[in-house]
Amino acid sequence: MYKINEVFETIQGEASFTGVPSIFLRLQGCPVGCSWCDTKQTWDLNTEYLVSLDKTVEKKADSELWTEATSEQIVTLFQDKEYLAKHVVITGGEPCMYDLVPLCELLHEAGFSTQIETSGTFEIKVPKETWVTVSPKINMRGGYKVLTSAMKRADEIKHPVAMQKHVDELEALFTETGVTPKLVYLQPISQKAKATKLAIDTCMKKNWRLSVQVHKYIGIN
Ligand SMILES: C[S@@+](CC[C@H](N)C(=O)[O-])C[C@H]1O[C@@H](n2cnc3c(N)ncnc32)[C@H](O)[C@@H]1O
Ligand SMILES: Nc1nc2[nH]cc(C(=O)O)c2c(=O)[nH]1
Ligand code: SF4
Ligand SMILES: [Mg+2]
Incomplete structure (x- = not known):
């Protein structure tokens, strides 16, 4: 069973797949x-907020409500909703708290690509066909460490930045893990002007790419 915060169809607004119509599956817990x-509404697994699947599909506003579903129920839901998008983005919360192999394999069999x-x-x-976006979290409150195996598996790195310290931490992580990623995106934290300038200047200097959370600029989910 996967714990689900919400399901919605929109345009992928971040990194390499920006602009691609996608079904978002947001898992609960981080x-x-x-x-x-x-x-932040995805962090806790409070059983007080456990509801039926229909209450987590296309929510009108962010909420801590969540539900549980199997891979089969998730694929059936996507088919029943007659979503046109063929790309599925599994996010959260932290989706890697779950074994995503059965779900991704079933989605691939049903004709979807996964990220x-x-x-x-x-x-x-x-599965090996799944596109993996790693947004490494360095020195966060929960005390978790970025795994070298995750850095190696990443198809792209997407790093939120607001201060020079965030860029320095990312480069230190590359050194520490011995991984030089093929694709590096910097994503300004919360559309702040200073963060955006830092991201642009650094991308120009390092030949990295800019990811600006397009959905937040155009007011979609
Ligand atoms: C909400 S997270 C969920 C998936 C996973 N836990 C992770 O961090 O990658 C999805 C993406 O949004 C980014 N993100 C979260 N809050 C952000 C913010 N305020 N500004 C820019 N990016 C943000 C994360 O770094 C991540 O790339
Ligand atoms: N449009 C859109 N694109 C996104 N790319 C990553 C998102 C996420 O929350 O993981 C996200 C999201 O929430 N909306
Ligand atoms: S890892 Fe960080 S950005 Fe991703 S859901 Fe957890 S708290 Fe939010
Ligand atoms: Mg988002």
Whole structure:
């Protein structure tokens, strides 16, 4: 069973798949504790907020309500909703707290491509076809460490930045893990002007890429 906070269809607003119509599956639960996390409603698994599947599909507003479903129920839901998107983004919360192999395999059999968004602090369990976006979380409150195996598996790195310290921490992680990623995106934290300038200047200097959370600029989910 997967614990689910919400399901919705939208345009992927971040990194390499920006602009791709996607079904988002947001799983519940995350202990990493990023102070600037934009989905804090996914952190806890409070049984008081356990509801039926229909209450977590296309929520009108962010909430701590969550439900449980099997891989089969999730694929059936996507088919019943007649979503047009063929790309599924599994995010959270921290999706790698779950074994995502059965779910991704079933989605692939049903004709979907899959992508995960992860902090890299839990072992990544996905099929080899799944696109893995690692957004490494360094020195966050929960005390979790980024796994070298996650850095190696990453198809892209997407790092939220607001201060030079965040860029320095990322480069130290590359050195520490011995991984030089193929694709590195910097993502300004919360559309702040200073953070955006830092991301642009650093991308120009390092030949990295900019990811600006397009959905937040155009006011979609
Ligand atoms: C909410 S997280 C969920 C998936 C996973 N826990 C992770 O951190 O990758 C999805 C993406 O949003 C990014 N993110 C979260 N809050 C943000 C913020 N305020 N500004 C920019 N990016 C943010 C994360 O770094 C991650 O890349
Ligand atoms: N449009 C859109 N794109 C996204 N890319 C990553 C998201 C996430 O919350 O993981 C996200 C999201 O919440 N909305
Ligand atoms: S790891 Fe992801 S979901 Fe968890 S607190 Fe950090 S940004 Fe939020
Ligand atoms: Mg988001």
